[in-house]
Amino acid sequence: MRLRNVNAPFSFAGTKRFALAGARILASRLPYRDAPVDRDGFALTDVLIDEGRIAEVAPAGRSDFGDAPKASLAGGVVLPTFVDAHTHLDKAHIWRRAPNPTGDFEGALKAVAEDRAARWTASDVAGRMDFCLRTAYASGTAAIRTHIDSIGAQTRISWPVFAEARERWRGRIDLQAAPLFSVEFALDEAHMAEIEAMLDACGSNILGAVTYMVPRLSEGLDILFALAERKGWDLDFHVDESADPAARSLGVIAETAIRRGFPGRILVGHCCSLSLQNEERQPRTIEAVAKAGLSVVSLPMCNMFLQDRQGGRTPRWRGVTALHELKAAGVNVMIASDNVRDPFYAYGDLDMLEVWREGVRILHLDYPFADWAPVVREAPARAMGLSLESLRPGARADFILTRARDFTELFARPQADRTVLRDGAPVAPAPDYAEIDGLEGLS
Template sequence: MNELILKNVRLPLFEEDALYQLTIKDGRYEHIVKQTEAAPLQAVPFTQAEGQLALFQEIDVEGRLLFPSFVDIHTHLDKAFSLKAVPNPTGTLQEAISNYSEKAHLFSSEEIERRVMKAALHSLSYGTTHIRTHVNFELDVSRDVALEHLRAVLRAREALKDHLSIQVVPMFSRIHQRTTEELRIIEAAINLGVDGIGGAPHLDEDAEKAIEALTQLAIKHDKFIDLHVDENDDPSICTIQHLIEAAETYRLQGRVTAGHLCSLAGMDQLKAQRIMERMADVNIHAVTLPGANLFLQGRNDQGVVRRGITRVKELINEGVLIAAASDNVNDPFHPFGRGDMLQVGLLTAYTAHLAGEKDLTQVLKMITSIPAEMYGLKAHEIKGKAPAEFVLAEATDLHELFASLSPSRHVFSKGKWISSRSSELTFQDAELHQFFKESHAYDVSEV
């Protein structure tokens, strides 16, 4: 379809109570016009077009919300849906890591590729069009396992490239302790075409040396750095300080991302404040992973159990660019989740006490435009000439969006509608069904 016109659109990142008309031409936003009133119903009503959106050029979306597609900036597609094969009875991070590594040699490259495809397509169906996946590099298991699993993820990335983009970030460990042969294998892995350098230096016996080695690797290959940082309850664990120093020393502002930052939440207020200020100064990006952190952290607490997530609201207030992401789906690190970034946004809103209108706007940005900036997308927003990548949601305001998680969702990207999820509740009693339909009917005339 060369041109698509959408009327009676709500844009929550613009002005939620207003209605807009969007014209999309050749896959880009051509015109974005604020309507002075609800548009005359010359367009096909959405309720009539739903299920066959591609057939219509002009659609009245009846006041539904439209926002940029999701960007999941931190996930583990290679581990997704592995929970049955790798259980985690204690629910701890340590057991999840240990159990997965013990089973890694049993997973064929075909199984890894299948998991990546399944998880990526689930995410796409919910509205995610860009994914950064961290990949286990099991060099301590075997060279073959490490490289074969990475190649499997890269094959899936290639297979899906016409539909969604995937950045691949292998997680390297103990770089400063590796033999010459092991370093050669790591170099070969990077040369396969990965996008960034990853790792979890807080798990290393010498975190400072680990960060230095990972940083040098990134500089040598001109890659961004995206690390798991301080995923621990212990406030004395503070490898983020070493990462700040490395980013400043090597002038890597805007090219370093720190995921988790759990121990930051338990630190002394003055120490935490200084760290957050320094992160903002050096432009280190942060990512909160509420699902996995709520599940894994606080396991030894009694009585009042810590939430595990980082200082989301304070990082926002300090000017640190912070996103929210899914982390894990149905694996030993997080047995729940479904690759739905609205669900991640809801968990973020709950745990970070973000519930006002401005707060929820920020949450929506944390799963759309903010991670897009970290990802390197130049124009992932609704503006003239920008690529039209959006989600049309079953809601007319942000509170409804996060409360209902929009059971119906329609995703547009690369010049076409690419997925639709439709869910309509039906009461068996005809009178109840009619009451329900009438109570949920959209009325754009109220705008």
């Protein structure tokens, strides 16, 4: 075995039992509390791995792992795998064939609708989705929730593709999906009957919609809440993805959850307009969100790309929600990838370390850095109802090894030379974009 990103690369051909020595791991994630902690919250740690599992965890230098070969990480930061709670795997990698030259929200909607009608066959969606999953796996992601465009015939095309991918990736990436359609479609009985049947057939238990201030918003929400209550499903909404402070569907969702006493989990994404509400309105909305027990996911890269975009004019705000205020109110908050190389966002690579790095800069998720580390793992896992294995003996040896020795080094570079271990073995690098030339319309 060869790990490429340690200060002194090492090779254990076929070795199943070995030690990572001098790994810098956040003390809050360790099974012990009796080691020195640095100013970033890290403790130097030795980890014994045996047959793909963690055999022992001990403070650095205090372990006795016998004759197990040791790799000195020289204080390199070691991370657990990531959880990506908001993606669009069915849209990814269509930018070349469906560009959005204006770069704005309306242009994205138009480009996606045209491409979906013309090209989203089962094989097309499957090929792009598989490329996404291989990329995310190589970057260190262990769980993903995707939204799936679920309108008309596309519902019947994309959902079986997702169900097959979920089974194929079981044990490597935990996959969840929620349907995506405008909230007005909730008023269409035939549409909702098809959505219910498709989710049942594909074994999904998450219902969702795009919400904004339409005249029958409350009526549509009640239909969605009622179906989720009857089926025992969770809810996941796109919310107020605009710069209009009058867009207040977030508050309506929170009030609906409180009024109905909804028992399931609710995740709301974007919530951009919340940050533009005045000092009287915003605290009341946040209070309702906290009372309702909603989780909030911010999509920093995509929203900074889309929001406040006007040709020939420099943007005046970052497009993200009031994440600090929500966290201070006790709301479960997180960040995620969102769109990747599609008309909504021309960039991205389903790399949660990139999302974290950019999130630190866009949303000031620092000082202290460690307080915000859960936004890429523990917080999204709670929102998705996942039980994560802790860093304890018996758990899978799933790690991301870097050469960075603190958070400033971790976020200063993209960590392209990281090594991702799954079951104690390094995974293959991300696939080459050339593999999807045919899907992207290149010769």
